[in-house]
Amino acid sequence: MLNEIKKNIGRKSVVSAMIALSMIAGAADGSIVSGNHASAQTPSVTTPAAQVTPVATGSADNSTGNMPPSGVFHSNENAAHEATESPAREAQENAGERPTVK
Numbered sequence: 001m002l003n004e005i006k007k008n009i010g011r012k013s014v015v016s017a018m019i020a021l022s023m024i025a026g027a028a029d030g031s032i033v034s035g036n037h038a039s040a041q042t043p044s045v046t047t048p049a050a051q052v053t054p055v056a057t058g059s060a061d062n063s064t065g066n067m068p069p070s071g072v073f074h075s076n077e078n079a080a081h082e083a084t085e086s087p088a089r090e091a092q093e094n095a096g097e098r099p100t101v102k
Contacts, residue, residue, distance in 0.1 A: 073098040
């Protein structure tokens with residue numbers, strides 16, 4: 001009986017060692033195939049992303065964003081625009097002011 005126990009322990013050790021070695025070999029093979037080499041000597045280099053400054057776009061009355069109006073106001077004298085605007089807005093445009101009413 002003692003001999004059988006020793007044989008089982010020996011077999012378990014051999015099987016465990018084979019499993020461990022196959023896992024190590026598989027990890028090494030996967031690293032080589034994928035091209036990712038784990039090395040403490042290879043620094044990871046990342047380039048900083050370019051900083052983007054928002055630019056105001058949209059209609060002349062700046063109703064499309066939260067940015068304060070900048071530059072010189074130019075009235076929209078397009079016939080389609082003129083037909084839809086209120087008299088108060090037209091008066092502000094004619095006075096050279098940036099319209100605050102719709």
